[in-house]
Amino acid sequence: MEPEQESVTSLQQPETAAPPQAQPAPEPEAYSTPGSTVFDAENVSCYYGSFRAVTDVSLSIYENEITAFIGPSGCGKTTVLRTLNRMNDLVAGARVEGDVRYRGASLYGKDVSPIAVRRRIGMVFQKPNPFPKSIYDNVAYGPRINGEHNKRKLDEIVEHSLRQAALWDEVKDRLKASGLGLSGGQAQRLCIARTLAVEPDVVLMDEPCSALDPIATGAIEDLMRDIKSRYTIVIVTHNMQQATRVSDRTAFFSVLRNEESDTRTGVLVEYGRTQQIFEDPHDSRTEAYVTGQVG
Amino acid sequence: MAVTTGQQLNLREAKGWRRTKNRIATVLMVVAFVLVVIPLVFVLITVVARGIKIISWQFLTADIPPTVAPADVGGIGPAIVGTIQIVGLATVMAVPLGILGAIYLNEYGGKGVVARLIGFMADVMTGVPSIVMGLFIFSIWVLRFQFSGFAGALALGCLMLPVVIRSTDEMLKLVPNPLREGSYALGATKARVTMTVVLPAAVGGIVSGALLAIARAAGETAPLLFTILTVTAVNPNPFSGPNTSIPSQIFTNATQPYPGAQARAWGAALTLIVIAFVLMIAARFITARFTRYSR
Numbered sequence: 001m002e003p004e005q006e007s008v009t010s011l012q013q014p015e016t017a018a019p020p021q022a023q024p025a026p027e028p029e030a031y032s033t034p035g036s037t038v039f040d041a042e043n044v045s046c047y048y049g050s051f052r053a054v055t056d057v058s059l060s061i062y063e064n065e066i067t068a069f070i071g072p073s074g075c076g077k078t079t080v081l082r083t084l085n086r087m088n089d090l091v092a093g094a095r096v097e098g099d100v101r102y103r104g105a106s107l108y109g110k111d112v113s114p115i116a117v118r119r120r121i122g123m124v125f126q127k128p129n130p131f132p133k134s135i136y137d138n139v140a141y142g143p144r145i146n147g148e149h150n151k152r153k154l155d156e157i158v159e160h161s162l163r164q165a166a167l168w169d170e171v172k173d174r175l176k177a178s179g180l181g182l183s184g185g186q187a188q189r190l191c192i193a194r195t196l197a198v199e200p201d202v203v204l205m206d207e208p209c210s211a212l213d214p215i216a217t218g219a220i221e222d223l224m225r226d227i228k229s230r231y232t233i234v235i236v237t238h239n240m241q242q243a244t245r246v247s248d249r250t251a252f253f254s255v256l257r258n259e260e261s262d263t264r265t266g267v268l269v270e271y272g273r274t275q276q277i278f279e280d281p282h283d284s285r286t287e288a289y290v291t292g293q294v295g
Numbered sequence: 296m297a298v299t300t301g302q303q304l305n306l307r308e309a310k311g312w313r314r315t316k317n318r319i320a321t322v323l324m325v326v327a328f329v330l331v332v333i334p335l336v337f338v339l340i341t342v343v344a345r346g347i348k349i350i351s352w353q354f355l356t357a358d359i360p361p362t363v364a365p366a367d368v369g370g371i372g373p374a375i376v377g378t379i380q381i382v383g384l385a386t387v388m389a390v391p392l393g394i395l396g397a398i399y400l401n402e403y404g405g406k407g408v409v410a411r412l413i414g415f416m417a418d419v420m421t422g423v424p425s426i427v428m429g430l431f432i433f434s435i436w437v438l439r440f441q442f443s444g445f446a447g448a449l450a451l452g453c454l455m456l457p458v459v460i461r462s463t464d465e466m467l468k469l470v471p472n473p474l475r476e477g478s479y480a481l482g483a484t485k486a487r488v489t490m491t492v493v494l495p496a497a498v499g500g501i502v503s504g505a506l507l508a509i510a511r512a513a514g515e516t517a518p519l520l521f522t523i524l525t526v527t528a529v530n531p532n533p534f535s536g537p538n539t540s541i542p543s544q545i546f547t548n549a550t551q552p553y554p555g556a557q558a559r560a561w562g563a564a565l566t567l568i569v570i571a572f573v574l575m576i577a578a579r580f581i582t583a584r585f586t587r588y589s590r
Contacts, residue, residue, distance in 0.1 A: 085480065087476065087479065087480065090475075090476065090479060092405060092406065115482050115483070115484055116482070118479060118480055118481065118482040119481070119482030120482075122480055122481065123476075123480035125473055125476065125477065125480075127473060129471070129473035129474055129476070129477040130477075131474060131477065131478070131492055131496075132474075132495065132496050133495070141478070141481060141491070142481040142482070145481065145482065145483050145487050145491070146482070191477065194477075194481065195480070195481070198481055198482065
């Protein structure tokens, strides 16, 4: 696709060096001045075997913003999210067409290591998935695989990450207890702390609150707003109120049904500032969805 | 359904066919349980009752006397030493190989031709009668070299290998995929994911599966008939010269008409059951210990 790949970011080999530190935070209210883009997707289509799950998605994701993907089930939000850190590589038969650029470098370029990609672009999953290890070891897992074994430094990282995830006060006295003993909301915040511990550049969140009650959801939304000055966040959500509460931009995906072949494929219908998507949608499908006329 | 006021609400189970079916099924299950337990208890009581009389320090350590000797002469020391040597060697060969094979099947092979072939061969090997395995080792090893404990260990190892592969495979399949994804999302390599997340999560089941395979192998007689012969004094070198084992001693003694030999056969049988019992308990303990964090 691109003739001369200008690698701003080297993804070629997994290095142990920490990813580039996020720039000092632009003020949260820096809405009017769009920052630099982190991802630029061009005509991305995703396939599972011969099934085309998502067609022709082009969008840019901006630095230090929270971008929400909304849309009905089966519209490919999660699939698109997972192309952003090459998690779909793990699914047998999954394939991506088109170009996804991450800070100028093509994510699906020839020598790109998915390991290096995922060290910069972390992910939080729909169901909290703490490892069957202690709380401490859960958070220290990422730094350890990156070669950090200094006990003092690990202690610092664990405390800092748990504080960022607003979990420190609840677990500081039982860091050696199993991560599986936490409640759903705590476990999800543990997973967020685990992701933040490797100091990623981007945090992808795949419906992080769908298994949580409103209070835990509120805690996680607060946390997202807290950390967005240091990270770029992309969140998939089924909850439109959540998108309006936390996101700066919203992408609305929908399902396109092909009557002849009876197949369905996800498409990006509209992408813009969250306020515009919800208050002044340009596409009638977006309007129908955000006003609750169709599920 | 509206409840008419003034009427007593009846929440008891209705009489009739449904209730009868329940009774019949319950009775059948209890009968099945009793039928299963009767032979087990009977075997245990018989072996303990007949074997306990002869068990003594001398019986466990002394050399094996001629079969005509009375019960208070000699013992089965060489058989215990031989069993430990042979089963130990078989374990050292089969367990690591089996675990690695299962890791390949589950984590690396995917649905490839090689993985499916290995899985299929493991299933076929599970069905090979143990005496055939003994003949196999006899023809490829014993005929060329000589009878030795090692030849017996080869035969037992061949029997254990598919059992270890299958039990480990089942345990690895039980490790939830979100755990693997959580690790991948932190930038872990496949080897890292396997070593730090998958194996620790499955280790309890893997160990107990391996111990069950060891207990099975310790009780095998047929494959040892062609590979180790029997001896009457301890053979300290498992790699050279005939050896003996507890099952072989049971076999040779129980087929004799002399009361002394038969008493020794019962004693050896009790010893074998105790060894198997100890291994089972160890399996339970190890499983419990390793699954400390999985709740």
